[in-house]
Amino acid sequence: MPVLPEWLVVLAPSIMLVGVAVSVLPFFCRDFSPVRIIVAIAAIAFSLRYLFWRVTETLADPGWTLDAFASWSFFAIEASTVVSSISAFILLSRHRNRSPEVDAVLASSGAPTDEVAVFIATYNEEWAVLERTIIGALTCDHPNKTIYVLDDGRRDWLAAACRKAGVIHITRPDNRDSKAGNINHALGLLRTGGHPPAFVAVLDADFVPHRDFLRRGLALFADEKVGLVQTPQHFFNPDPIQHNLGISRSYPDEQRFFFDYMQPSRDAWGLAVCCGTSSIVRWTALEEIGDFPTASVTEDYLLTSTLALHGYATVYLNEPLSEGLAPEGLKEYITQRARWCLGLMQIVHSRAGPFSREKLRWRDRWSILDSAAYWLTTFPFRLACILFPLLYWYFGAIVVDAKMPDIIYYFVPYYLATMIFLNFVSVGMFVPVVNDISQLVGAWDITRAAVTGLVRPRGHAFKVTMKGGARGGIVVQWTIMRRFILLFALTVIGLLIGLVSNELFDARAGEGKAVILFWTLYNLFVLAGTMLVCVELPRTSSILRMRPERVLVSAGDREWNAWLEDIHQEAVRLRGLSLPLDTEFQMSVAGVGQFGARVRQSLGATVEADISMTADQRELLVERLHTKSGAPGTGAVTLAGMGAGLLRRVIAGTIR
Secondary structure (H helix, E strand, O other), X not given: OOOOOHHHHHHHHHHHHHHHHHHOHHHOOOOOHXXXXXXXXXXXXXXXXXXHHHHHHOOOOOOOOHHHHHHHHHHXXXXXXXXXXXXXXXXXXXXXXXXXXHHHHHHHHOOOOOOEEEEEEEOOOOHHHHHHHHHHHHHOOOOOEEEEEEEOOOOHHHHHHHHHHOOEEEOOOOOOOHHHHHHHHHHHHHHHHOOOOOEEEEEEOOEXXXXXXXXXXXXXXXXXXEXXXXXXXXXXXXXXXXXXXXXXXXXXXXXXXXXXXXHHHHHHOOOOOOOOOOEEEEHHHHHHHOOOOOOOOOHHHHHHHHHHHOOOEEEEOOOOOXXXXXXXXXXXXXXXXXHHHHHHHHHHOOOOOOOOOOOOOHHHHHHHHHHHHHHHHHHHHHHXXXXXXXXXXXXXXXXXXXXXXXXXXXHHHHHHHHHHHHHHHHOOOOOOOHHHHHHHOOHHHHHHHHHHHHHOOOOOOOOOOOOOOOOOOOEEOHHHHHHHHHHHHHHHHHHHHHHHOHHHHHHHOHHHHHHHHHHHHHHHHHHHHHHHHOEEOOOOOOOOOOOOEEEEEEEOOEEEEEEEEEEOOOEEEEEOOOOOOOOEEEEEEOOOEEEEEEEEEEXXXXXEEEEEOOHHHHHHHHHHHHOOOOOOOOOOOOHHHHHHHHHHHHHHHHHO
């Protein structure tokens, strides 16, 4: 019997996985449960196979040595991350689509007519942001709604603007309990008024509901056990990762995986969670639980757990029924995620947490533990992947004692199985390096929030995510960037020391030197990309759903045809046109009419201009851009577009 070559034996698991991924999986729908479960089982099996190899063959002998500390501590972090991933694989093995259920209810019973109070919670957002949300709420095709703007900024100008728009402006004397307290104050006023609504819809100040948001969301309350309906959060502008890497139109925003794929899977297990904005909650359920809980800065997730304690379900309708503004700045982006992490740790300590003596279902406990494990493992592991190779280059510590053939035989199949499963269920959303960059950029702050929340869960102020404002210039986030510059420099210096020191690289690393070398080079790519993200590019208008359309531009007695690329209430970007700075012109947009503009920037054949619209035109523009059906932003990865965008970004950065 012929003996297979060693290289073929080593590659066999990877070849098998790639073969199945390329020749079999494309013929199956990602929502087909049997195949989804089989691929999940394969990913779990290869993960356990990898962990068994790591613990039996790659760890240093126990003892009070640097090798033992480096080897075992890194393995502990890595193993916890793998276990967290296995929990996520189990969740993702199922999927639920509630759209047919909504269609059936609307077809049999018609659109619900229950009274709804629409709460728009605000603190310091500017009018351009709030105006979109108010217009969207007024446009909702539900006949029995009242819109309340809950203003924790107590702004007189906003009160006047609300009166003019025909919505109710509410303030309170203090800001106790932040957003949850703001909502609870409004609930108290409605309760005191004696005519409470049947449902309360909650919108963040920067989230615009689509016309059918209330009609379709309310249909799921036909089941009396449903206490809350959550819908996705989609964004019409790029987040800092997309924007600063130049991949806004070829790579989805960082939250798209959770809302498009994880939440429908959680819903299939009965574990969908409230995410704050774009949700609707039953009034009687709020009465029973005593309004919004305030024991966490992420009151939305805690609301789900509290509802579960009282027998109410949170369900998820995976339809784009609203759209909002992603954090434009990197600091705000990181602050928001660190707050989510801190809030989850507070929930772990709460009476609705996984270790509570309350009558919480085991799967609800699992849900919270899974979320906590994500924050506690993913981001510390990403930091560890950068830091631990430095222990070898500077101190000769062997972190992973393995030869390259063993890495290929055990690690590569584990990595491939993981990527194949995640990309199968999410239609190719996981891209190496870019995914690592998105985790690394906030890893330090999120890890600190996780540890702080576990050790000291109380006494933390709610940090508002700033959105809107002028962002017309290049901003380097040096405070964030300097830690990555330091890590990049230490990695390069360590690599150079190791390469010129034959004793360290050849004798100490032995046959595993290729492993540490590849690991280090990969880290340099990730660190370089992360530093690139820290250089924030100018933003003007950013409506990612918009496709270029022809518009007529006129100045004096001259007229031109141009391509409208982006527009919002304040600014516009035109292509195929060149005009001097400060030139005033008129332009006409279908469905909005003619309005004036002034050139603020002109580069080549691209013009960016401030625009001046009437109140009616601004309303028409918001309705056209934000209230119609369909998801904004980029929903799928295009590798060619990503490559081109990254190349342009690198070249532009080099030229600067």
